[in-house]
Amino acid sequence: MRAVVFESADQPVRIADVELAPPGPGEVRVKIAAAGVCGSDLHVRRGEWSVPAPLVMGHEGSGVVVELGPGVTSLAEGDHVVLSWVAPCGRCRYCRAGHEARCQVAANVVAPGGVLQDGTSRLSLGGERIHHYLGVSSFAEEAVVPASGAIKVREDAPLDTVALVGCAVATGVGAVTNTAAVVPGSTVAVIGCGGVGLSVVQGAKLAGAERIIALDTRPEKTALAVTLGATDQISGRDLNVAEAVRDLLPDGVDYAFDAVGHQATLEAAIQILGLGGAAVAVGLPPQGTLARFDPLVLAEADQRILGSNYGSVRPAVDIPALVDRYMDGHLKLDQLVSRRATLEDAPHALEDLASGEALRTLLIPN
The missing domain is CATH 3.40.50.720 (NAD(P)-binding Rossmann-like Domain)
Structure with a gap:
């Protein structure tokens, strides 16, 4: 698949043909509908955060579930989902107390990062394993994510626009x-x-x-x-x-x-x-x-x-509720979209964000 790859702050991000392995236990594969370009992506691009590299960029996105890993019963193929870069484990003391944004397992994925919750990657380039970003890597045609990080939303919501709920709006x-x-x-x-x-x-x-x-x-x-x-x-x-x-x-x-x-x-x-x-x-x-x-x-x-x-959110509860508020007209999302672009336009989108000109550019991979 095509994906936006970051290798170092000294090199421009590039589009590469990346291999994506099938989902493992508790994971799903999602065909990406849209990915929002966020300030966190800009920190990575500038080398302002320590991240393992090379990696596939992107953490805000939406899409359609196309494959279930072993043991996944909470989702079905064809479900419309918003991706959450906090994928709660549901078992740690913070999750049990209703503070999923503090999930200890998700925190280990965020930092030091680069892998999914089992400590491995589904991404490779030229036969060599490369890294996920925040357990999502949405600047790509597809992504493999934990099932708890793929939040089912109503199917009448425009799938590209609600990608923003996955980070900017929820935060x-x-x-x-x-x-x-x-x-x-x-x-x-x-x-x-x-x-x-x-x-x-x-x-x-x-x-x-x-x-x-x-x-x-x-x-x-x-x-x-x-x-x-x-x-x-x-x-x-x-x-x-x-x-x-x-x-x-x-x-x-x-x-x-x-x-x-x-x-x-x-x-x-x-x-x-x-x-x-x-x-x-x-x-x-x-x-x-x-x-x-x-x-x-x-x-x-x-x-x-x-x-x-992440706005102290409970992803499975708050993300569908925010999509409902958008559909009911109480929350404006369309006004936050500066433009829609292709994956190949990711470098320009990051420049627009750095200049202050853009609010959110949506990358449309497919």
């Missing part, structure tokens, strides 16, 4: 509803209006927030945020986030979401909190990034700093 909406548990009437600031940030905006609207301030360097992105539920927009390349937000809300906000993942943006999220506020780290930074805060202020103001991994 953004989940950060609001699950991690922060935003309550009605709250004030919210969202720093960064890419695919994840715009999903945070929509999550805040769904949660009943009274004020939602969207911030980004690009005015067209904050303008889009307003159409998706933001009540205020602030944009500019030389933006002082703290001053701009305090001009609107002198007492600060109840919740501040950093959907960018830079030192400066997380520090700004902490600085704009009001009494009892929570800053939520949603966007992922390069490895080794450190942020500063004043612990005395944090303690005296009864504030919190929260990390949100």
Whole structure:
């Protein structure tokens, strides 16, 4: 099959003919309908995260189940699925407590990564084994994934568009509803209006927030945020986030979401909190990034700093529910798609994302 292969940050990603072995026990093979190009893919491309290489890129996607591995009874051939890069084991103490996003088995797949849950790979190139990315590798015509990472969704949903639910939408909406548990009437600031940030905006609207301030360097992105539920927009390349937000809300906000993942943006999220506020780290930074805060202020103001991994979602429950909200018109996904492209256009799609021009490019392999 054709797949997008990353070998090192010093070389361009390339399209290669990759061999895909059949699914093993508890796994399924999925024909990919669409794969979203995400900031995490960009970190890999830039060499900002340590990953085993070579690997097949991609972790956000959707498709149709075409083959079942031994022992799989939860899915059938022909099922429409959204891929979840957290494939819960269902057995560890976090899964048993309902915190599937913290699954210990899935965490071992994510880091150090490169393999599926049994510690082996289904991918090879020129006779040599190569690596999976986050247990998914969706920048390809097909993927073999754990059955618990292929979430069945309704068949009347457009399969390409709902690929976004597999990462951007679940991460953004989940950060609001699950991690922060935003309550009605709250004030919210969202720093960064890419695919994840715009999903945070929509999550805040769904949660009943009274004020939602969207911030980004690009005015067209904050303008889009307003159409998706933001009540205020602030944009500019030389933006002082703290001053701009305090001009609107002198007492600060109840919740501040950093959907960018830079030192400066997380520090700004902490600085704009009001009494009892929570800053939520949603966007992922390069490895080794450190942020500063004043612990005395944090303690005296009864504030919190929260990390949100994959929106703290329960994939089997939350992903179908998010697809339902899209189909019911309460969640906008089409507006998050910048364009659709082929696998061969993956290098350009990554460049568009790096420039800030794109929200989500969908790669359509087949």
